[in-house]
Amino acid sequence: MAPRVAVIGGGLSGLTAAYQLALDLPDARITVLEASDTPGGALHTVDFPSGPMELGAEAFIGRRPEASELVAELGLTDALRHPGPLGPAILTGGRLMSMPVGTVMGLPSDVTALTGVLTPPETDVAARERDTPLEWEPGGDVSLGRLVAERFGDAVVSRLVDPMLGGVYAAPSSGLGLRQVVPGLAEVLDRGAPTLTDAVGQLVRDRVPGPVFATLDGGYRTLVASLIEASGARVRTQAACTAIHREPSGYALTVTGERGSWVEDADLVVVAVPVPHAAPLLAAAGGVDDAVTGLTGIRTASSAVVAMEVDRGLDLPGLSGVLVATDEPVPFKAMTFTSRKWPHLDTRPGHLVRVSFGRLDDDEVLLADDIALARMAESALAGVCGSAPRILHSRVRRWEDSLAEIGPAHADRIADVRAGLADRLPGVELVGGATEGVGVPACIGSARAAARRLAAGWQD
Numbered sequence: 001m002a003p004r005v006a007v008i009g010g011g012l013s014g015l016t017a018a019y020q021l022a023l024d025l026p027d028a029r030i031t032v033l034e035a036s037d038t039p040g041g042a043l044h045t046v047d048f049p050s051g052p053m054e055l056g057a058e059a060f061i062g063r064r065p066e067a068s069e070l071v072a073e074l075g076l077t078d079a080l081r082h083p084g085p086l087g088p089a090i091l092t093g094g095r096l097m098s099m100p101v102g103t104v105m106g107l108p109s110d111v112t113a114l115t116g117v118l119t120p121p122e123t124d125v126a127a128r129e130r131d132t133p134l135e136w137e138p139g140g141d142v143s144l145g146r147l148v149a150e151r152f153g154d155a156v157v158s159r160l161v162d163p164m165l166g167g168v169y170a171a172p173s174s175g176l177g178l179r180q181v182v183p184g185l186a187e188v189l190d191r192g193a194p195t196l197t198d199a200v201g202q203l204v205r206d207r208v209p210g211p212v213f214a215t216l217d218g219g220y221r222t223l224v225a226s227l228i229e230a231s232g233a234r235v236r237t238q239a240a241c242t243a244i245h246r247e248p249s250g251y252a253l254t255v256t257g258e259r260g261s262w263v264e265d266a267d268l269v270v271v272a273v274p275v276p277h278a279a280p281l282l283a284a285a286g287g288v289d290d291a292v293t294g295l296t297g298i299r300t301a302s303s304a305v306v307a308m309e310v311d312r313g314l315d316l317p318g319l320s321g322v323l324v325a326t327d328e329p330v331p332f333k334a335m336t337f338t339s340r341k342w343p344h345l346d347t348r349p350g351h352l353v354r355v356s357f358g359r360l361d362d363d364e365v366l367l368a369d370d371i372a373l374a375r376m377a378e379s380a381l382a383g384v385c386g387s388a389p390r391i392l393h394s395r396v397r398r399w400e401d402s403l404a405e406i407g408p409a410h411a412d413r414i415a416d417v418r419a420g421l422a423d424r425l426p427g428v429e430l431v432g433g434a435t436e437g438v439g440v441p442a443c444i445g446s447a448r449a450a451a452r453r454l455a456a457g458w459q460d
Contacts, residue, residue, distance in 0.1 A: 011041020
């Protein structure tokens, strides 16, 4: 019998799960339920008059296999593009300072390279790290920010680590687990590196030359469209799933859309929505209180992006962008000079710029309306460049509760959640940025693994 599959959420995770299920269960009837009017989720490409512009995720780590393998399977390898040689600066103390060399996610391998970012006394504190033995339990996990603050001092956290991680996680590093966020560092520490400085130094020495990041010419919309086509799934937009109910024959999903409400019957269910939406759905199914409690313990952050095209009369710095120290008194957290960063986009009539706002526990700026946010972005760009930009086009996009705080021992939490679902709700899988971590490769890997488990269970 061909299984009926319902995928709740038409973002990257949901569409990837649909694609993998179509591969593993070719006869499956797959329906993707997307609450918004457009599939793609955080992959959100819009049209500026001059061409495509990303308002969500901008790039992925090309060295991780999950995304590059999927791109190849879908025949999109020729569309891959890589950034140019420019790097970012840090806005600290009202000045732009080049990102120090020899760092990994802001952690230094050579404290002497931090001159200008740290004061001399702060540099002295950081330098002591190498002479202080590190107590590390192999296989364990700790707060990344707290460990760095204890070892290098608070300044390294606020001016290097948090700015680097803010764009990806929109959360301070004090709430992030080292093992999930910097797995390579955890592996080196597991092998006995005596200090963080030594561990980071080993990672720097082992780096493979070549570009780290990649994106797609034409925008992420090409990946979204290819996933939908390859999966053969029926994608229903403006279709919000409000409850999952266990039935003798499978599951009944209550769905609400602009044309009213209906019930979607399914044998297999993929829940691919952010935690604040996933938890109530699973709670409605019943019998998984511990799993729901585990999920609701994951905090989520909201953010906003203002994308602009500005007249080329503005003198943009020769940088890929600006990361903002968390102790800097400005409302934005990062700025990307998109057309500087990506050479294939530097042929537009104007400069492309993105300005990001919002961090976990520091998101009052998001109370501003879109017009005010756009003005803040324009003012921020003027402050960085020293003159007011002439805006050719702009768009604002908000991302509510879209980024999960991946805390210490997060993998154990998710394992417990999945065990509860497998026991009480067989045929239901949870995927997305709150499971194996945020970022395009992690979401792809999570979705494909979950789809394979569902397919194997059905075939058994």
